[in-house]
Amino acid sequence: MTDYNFAYLDEQTKRMIRRAILKGLAVPGYQVPFASREMPMPYGWGTGGVQLSAAVMTPDDTFKVIDQGSDDTTNAVSIRRFFERTAGVAVTEETQEATVIQTRHRIPETPLEAGQILVYQVPIPEPLRFLEPSEVETRKMHSLEEYGLMHVKLYEDISQHGAIATAYAYPVMVRDRYVMDPSPIPKFDNPKLHSPAIQLFGAGREQRIYAVPPFTKVVSLDFEDYPFEASKAEGACALCGADNSYLDEVIMDDAGHRMFVCSDSDFCTTRRARGHVGTEGVPS
């Protein structure tokens, strides 16, 4: 396909996005405004992530896309195909083999390594948005490091429900300065935000880019007497037997019987290939 530039975006636009990425890496957790382009897929379907991937991608990269942890989810397939078509890069489903991984709602189970880039699709970049709807106000709150509202919210959760009632998009403090929305990953994934890989966050519709450089201190917000807990469903994957991976629940029949399977499809496949078998699995 020669009608479009490598990885679709023109070089001017990529340069503009790279500048925003560099600024984001220099000020970890700070939301950098950028002139998000209209992409040939809808806003809310990963346009921020796609623009980041396009801006960092080189012809030598190996690209992986996951949605809900899986490479085979329809929108992951669609985005992977987009880059196969417009950039002609190699694609993979193996986490370790990929140099650029675009994700929606998960961090892969296999630990990331130095040299890898994890690109997150972000719907609402502002962690304070549902406490304060105005962007003008929330930007002011960040610049003044005014996060009292967030702590009050977490406190009220505990007093009402006995626990912090946030299960995903659990807010974090980045390098002791910015409260950041890690995108709607389950809080199970939060500890993995401290990583040797570069993590880039793109919100296309909201026109924001932010970043977490390798080995940056990322702390999930909590209280001393109510410490943060990275929880997941009790049990093990029915296919590969893993008891340390994030699990999806699948309804099996009309009677409502359920089973749990790994949300990370590559992690599960790799384990099964190595001979691990769960209660419902078959030896491969």
Next chain:
Amino acid sequence: MYVAVKGGERAIDNAHALLAEKRRGDTSVVELSVAQIREQLSLAVNRVMAEGSLFDPDLAALAIKQAQGDLIEAIFLIRAYRTTLPRFGSSRPIETGQMACTRRVSATFKDAPGGQVLGPTFDYTHRLLDFKLMADGEVPEAETAPPRTEPTPHIMDFLNTEGLIEEEEAHDDTPPDLTRVPLELPAERPLRLQSLTRGDEGFILGMAYSTQRGYARNHAFVGELRTGTVPVEMEIPELGFAIEIGEIEVSECETVNQFKGSKTEPPQFTRGYGLIFGQSERKAISMALVDRALRWKELGEDDVGAPAQNEEFVLYHADNIQATGFLEHIKLPHYVDFQAELELVRKMRAEAQTGLQEAAE
């Protein structure tokens, strides 16, 4: 035994094939041509050009055909195409005073130089279904008058000579480009107008209507509403002068609004402004009303807390491509976040249950 869901790729291919078939419909019915859409559904074409921010009737008609008549989908196609186009430069500002008007009405003056021109309008049609159109679409030729050759001055200028209406200062500043810089607030009026003109017609209409019903009422008179073609000129650096590169049809609405005066301004009329590609009067008037409502701060008016006064609310929610994308994305899988919620609710229910039992014992 259970095998994890696979087959996303094949499902997508098959879905696309089915969509193409559905778009074509019954093949025993003649296929619609792009030219037919351009000529016979011109108001739909206008809307797609306006909200797609690209003046090209052929491409807009193609987009409508491809989108099966879903205008927001067609606007999306145009927007996605538009971003890939190289920019050669900017045109000179169009002179709407030079417009060859096909329609021009004023609700404030019975007559004015240039006259009132009713033109092609639904305004006084009786909305009765014309069953004859089911059989054939033959129309008798309409009577025409020789077109006016001299420029048609703006009616607002006549109020201006008395100083009764606020002066609009001309300036040469290049307005910011919403599609090239991120929206940051507060936005200046040129940026607001840009956002309104490409904003969703229904949204802008609703906002404008809310001001009429009392949410920041600014009682607007349509000083002038005109539709027609204007030449587009561009300076060519190598030539050193401007040349005409084409013609576009636009609708322009200028409203005259009441203003009691403030600490700094004497009582005088104020303005709202709407300008839009193609014949699109509803949108042009709506735009002018919302523009006026958003100007409360610079005119020293009170913030009455009305939605149409809230620039952040209006500008962040006017774009139907952003809105529809985000709204429809909730169709995408959310297994992971839903699972996290499920676990949390189960845990909290279990704890609440234990609490109730303990209280009962």
